[in-house]
Amino acid sequence: MSIPPSRRDRLREETVAHIQEVARRQLVEHGSAGISLRAIARELGMTAPGLYRYYPSLDELVTALIVDCYAEVTAQMERERDALPPEDLPSRLLAVSRAFRHWSVEHPAEFGLIFGAPVPGFARPPEGPVEEAGARFGQVFRDVFVQLWLHRPFTAPHPDELDPRLPAELLRIPGGSLGPGELYVFVACWVRLYGAVAMEVFGQLKWAVEEGEALFETELRQLSRMLAMADEYRPPR
Amino acid sequence: MSIPPSRRDRLREETVAHIQEVARRQLVEHGSAGISLRAIARELGMTAPGLYRYYPSLDELVTALIVDCYAEVTAQMERERDALPPEDLPSRLLAVSRAFRHWSVEHPAEFGLIFGAPVPGFARPPEGPVEEAGARFGQVFRDVFVQLWLHRPFTAPHPDELDPRLPAELLRIPGGSLGPGELYVFVACWVRLYGAVAMEVFGQLKWAVEEGEALFETELRQLSRMLAMADEYRPPR
DNA sequence: TTTACAAAGTGAACGGCGTTAGCAAAGCAT
DNA sequence: ATGCTTTGCTAACGCCGTTCACTTTGTAAA
Known part of the structure; x- marks a missing residue:
C-alpha cells in the first residue's frame, strides 16, 4: 500500500x-x-x-493553513489533558479549556481564521478536511465533558425547559449516553467559553475587562459550580 | 452656530x-x-x-461603514425596547437580546465587520467614532440590565468567588450602583449572548444545532432564571 | 544507456486593486 | 468679472491572483 x-x-x-x-x-x-x-x-x-x-489557488493554501491551525490547537489541548491523571476529570476539563484560551490568545490571527467570520471568497466548505479537522477539535472538549458526566453526573435542566426544537437537534451530537438536558449544558458551556475567548481575542472586551484571564477564570469557576465540580476548581499554575 | x-x-x-x-x-x-x-x-x-x-482611504470608508452598522443595530435594539412598557424590564431585556440576534443573523457580513476579527490593515483604533458607536451600542443592553437589577434585584455571586483581579476592573463599568458580583453577572450574560450569536453567524454551531434560534431562546430562558425573572420569560411572537 | 515522460519552475501577460500626482472644469463668493 | 475652492478626470506606479507557453530537470522504462 x-x-x-x-x-x-x-x-x-x-x-x-x-x-x-x-x-x-x-x-x-x-x-x-x-x-x-x-x-x-x-x-x-x-x-x-x-x-x-x-x-491550485490561494484559497486552497489558506484552507491548508486552517487545517494546520485546527490540528495545532487540538494537539495543545490534548497535550494539556494528557498531562493529568485520566480519572481527574474536573482538572482535565479545566486544562483543555485553559489550553483553548491560551492558544487563542497567543495566536489571534489564527483564531480569527478558524473561528471568525468566514471570508466569502475564501473557502469554508461543509465537506472536506476543514470540517474533519474541526470535528477532531470539537471532540477534545466533548470527550472530557462526556467522561465527566459519566463519572460524576450533574443536574441538568429538564428537557421541558429547552426550546421544543432543541432536543431532536442535540441528540445528533455524538455524546454517548447524554440526554437532551445534559447535551444542552454541554453546548451552553462551550458557547460561554467560546464567547469569552472570542470577545477577548477580537478586542470586544476592553470596555469591561482588560485582563481576559480574570474573566475567563471566573467563568471557569462558575462553570465548575454548574457541573457540580465547584470544589475541584483550582486557579491555574 | x-x-x-x-x-x-x-x-x-x-x-x-x-x-x-x-x-x-x-x-x-x-x-x-x-x-x-x-x-x-x-x-x-x-x-x-x-x-x-x-x-482619505479605503480603510476610512470601511470605518464609516462600521459606525453605520453600529448605529443600525443600536437603533433596532432601542426600537424593540421602546415598543414595550418602561416598567416591564424583563420583557425589555428579552427584546433587546432578540433584536441583537435578529439583526446579526440577518446581517452576517456586517456582524463580522463590527464584532469579528479586526483586520490588521483595516482600522479599529481605540479612539474615534468607532469606539463611540460601540459604547452607544453597549449602553442599550447595559441600561436595561441595570434598570432590571434596580427594580428587581437578583442574587449575584459573592465577590470572593470572582477572580481577585476582576472587581477593580468591573467597577470601571458605568453601571450605576451595581456591585462587582452583579457586574460580573452582567458581563457573563453578555458573553453568553455574544457567544451564541457569533457562533451561529460564523457557522460554528452547525455541528450541534442547525436552528440557532432554538439555542438562543433556551439561553434566554436560562438567563432569565439566573436573573430571577424565570416566570417572565415568554417565547417570542 | 538511451529515450520518453512527468514534474518543477520561469517569464510574459491579463485584468484587477489602492493610491498619488497633475490637470481641467464647475461652483461660489467677492 | 475675478479669484479660489471643490470636484472629478487621466495617467501612472506598484501591488495582487491567475493563466499560458516554454525550458529545465529528474525519473523511469526500453
Whole structure:
C-alpha cells in the first residue's frame, strides 16, 4: 500500500512545509488578508506561478493553513489533558479549556481564521478536511465533558425547559449516553467559553475587562459550580 | 452656530450617502474584503480617485461603514425596547437580546465587520467614532440590565468567588450602583449572548444545532432564571 | 544507456486593486 | 468679472491572483 517516498516526493514535501511556514508567518504579521502568493514566492526565492504546482489557488493554501491551525490547537489541548491523571476529570476539563484560551490568545490571527467570520471568497466548505479537522477539535472538549458526566453526573435542566426544537437537534451530537438536558449544558458551556475567548481575542472586551484571564477564570469557576465540580476548581499554575 | 447647508454641501452629503450605500451592498455581497473603491466608483459612474475627495482611504470608508452598522443595530435594539412598557424590564431585556440576534443573523457580513476579527490593515483604533458607536451600542443592553437589577434585584455571586483581579476592573463599568458580583453577572450574560450569536453567524454551531434560534431562546430562558425573572420569560411572537 | 515522460519552475501577460500626482472644469463668493 | 475652492478626470506606479507557453530537470522504462 505505502510506496517508499522517492527523492522527488521528499523534496516536494519539504517545499510544501516551507510554503506553509512562510504563509503562516504572513498570516501572523499581516492578517489573513495579507497572505500573498507573490510575497511567499519572493521569500522562498521563486516566482508566484511556481506555487501553483503545490496549491491550485490561494484559497486552497489558506484552507491548508486552517487545517494546520485546527490540528495545532487540538494537539495543545490534548497535550494539556494528557498531562493529568485520566480519572481527574474536573482538572482535565479545566486544562483543555485553559489550553483553548491560551492558544487563542497567543495566536489571534489564527483564531480569527478558524473561528471568525468566514471570508466569502475564501473557502469554508461543509465537506472536506476543514470540517474533519474541526470535528477532531470539537471532540477534545466533548470527550472530557462526556467522561465527566459519566463519572460524576450533574443536574441538568429538564428537557421541558429547552426550546421544543432543541432536543431532536442535540441528540445528533455524538455524546454517548447524554440526554437532551445534559447535551444542552454541554453546548451552553462551550458557547460561554467560546464567547469569552472570542470577545477577548477580537478586542470586544476592553470596555469591561482588560485582563481576559480574570474573566475567563471566573467563568471557569462558575462553570465548575454548574457541573457540580465547584470544589475541584483550582486557579491555574 | 449652525450654518444653513449650501447647495454644494447638500450634493456632497448625497454623494456620501450614495457611496456608503454601494459600499454596503458590496460588503453584503462579497464580504468585507470585497469592498473595492474601483468597483464602487464604477457603480456610481465615476472613477476611483474621485472617491478620495470623500474618504482619505479605503480603510476610512470601511470605518464609516462600521459606525453605520453600529448605529443600525443600536437603533433596532432601542426600537424593540421602546415598543414595550418602561416598567416591564424583563420583557425589555428579552427584546433587546432578540433584536441583537435578529439583526446579526440577518446581517452576517456586517456582524463580522463590527464584532469579528479586526483586520490588521483595516482600522479599529481605540479612539474615534468607532469606539463611540460601540459604547452607544453597549449602553442599550447595559441600561436595561441595570434598570432590571434596580427594580428587581437578583442574587449575584459573592465577590470572593470572582477572580481577585476582576472587581477593580468591573467597577470601571458605568453601571450605576451595581456591585462587582452583579457586574460580573452582567458581563457573563453578555458573553453568553455574544457567544451564541457569533457562533451561529460564523457557522460554528452547525455541528450541534442547525436552528440557532432554538439555542438562543433556551439561553434566554436560562438567563432569565439566573436573573430571577424565570416566570417572565415568554417565547417570542 | 538511451529515450520518453512527468514534474518543477520561469517569464510574459491579463485584468484587477489602492493610491498619488497633475490637470481641467464647475461652483461660489467677492 | 475675478479669484479660489471643490470636484472629478487621466495617467501612472506598484501591488495582487491567475493563466499560458516554454525550458529545465529528474525519473523511469526500453
